[in-house]
Amino acid sequence: MRLYNTLSRRMEELPPPPGPVRMYFCGPTVYQRAHIGNARPFIVGMWLRSWLRARGYDATLVHNITDVNDKIYDAAPGKSAELAARATDWYLEDTGDLGLGMPDALPRATESIPSIVRFIEQLVATGHAYAVEGDVYFRVASDPGYGRLSRQRPDQVEEQEPNPLKEDPRDFALWKANKPGEDTSWDSPWGRGRPGWHIECSAMAEDAFGPVFEIHGGGLDLVFPHHENELAQSLALGHDFARIWTHNGMLGGMDGEKMSKSLGNDVSLRNVLDTWGREVVLLFFFGAHWRKPVEFGDDVLEQAQAQLEGFRNVFRSPSERVGDWAELEAALDDDFNTPEALAVLHGWRDHELLRRAFAIFGLESLADLEEAPTDLAELAARRRDARDSKNFAEADRLRDEIAAAGWEVRDVADPPGFQLVPRP
């Protein structure tokens, strides 16, 4: 099994099973309903864990939730804690409805404050950080290798709003003093305040796994500064950190102009799930390589839906011994190439094999065939009789009636009879 590593810019082989493979994937900041783009790292992480387990690995996934930061303060002045709690529940509910199960742990930043504070204390003690007026900043100049992950040149990084408290504009906050209007804060050696974003992940990852783990994932937009800074913090303490960094590509097509017709301007995961169903969402993501950007829209969703129907039809026909598990392994073991795997699955006709593969990706429901309501089955039987007696006008009328109820009659030749199938 090999994966592309952002840090080394090349493919890297995972240790042989059982590993372990410990994965930490950055989760959302909870201040609103998660959008469809937020679903990608969750899905990639869950699928990867699932595939690794199928390959005999001892794989675990930790997915954090950032439940304290400026966005949350801004979204709910004075009531940010309530919003964060509610939005966390939304996230768990919406990702849960993907039907992939849940990560092994979902640590919250607000529940990890002691570890975060300890981490910062060590950085201060070793000279990698400094406290100023209740803030604590990481001293980027203390890390000669800074920029190793993102390949940013520190001297070229654009300066944001100047902050006179910083020694160097590149320095970033580890701890921020409590400000008026911020309703969540904790005691610390530097006074009341709250943690910076990057240190949360360093602390939570170490809490979960210790200083070394195999894979750190997240959206491509997190490479800089978030992951660059996490890495700097951990290396500063002489710790190793993630061996392989995986960054999923972003979703396009979610902005004004090309807004999805079916979803209006609401591209929340909730709305997409309610409108298209979980299988469509999953197959949409399955069809694109995790590292590549992908356009989101009605057209691709429709295509995913059509493909699902094709797979269901395979289960509606007799199983044939066509398919080879090794083909799936070859595709997925090579940088987790799900579109290649999809092509493989399209060639399979063996129900047992397909079911086994789909189960890994939360799509085992494709094998479930819906039973038609008895009244429709009755109509279909009457149509069969009419047809057998060459009363085709009546047979067609009954077929239309069944169609109006949302089902489709398919005549089957081999064991002579018919099949009732819900229309997609």
Place this chain on the structure above:
RNA sequence: GGCGCCUUGGCCGAGUGGUUAGGCAUGGGUCUGCAAAACCCAGUACACCGGUUCGACUCCGGUAGGCGCCUCCA
């Protein structure tokens, strides 16, 4: 200004220095009372301009267009 990525047939989307990706849609056919499903056949793609090479969609350079990030966006 800096770092990095992308551009494949109507659409989505893999991949490789020389062989059919796959899917969706479309047209034709087989099957069917007619359909549906299934199966068969058809399309022969790789932004543009140079270069390297016996040979490039695949490597190198440039151009155009698109995208991400540049201190709290997955």
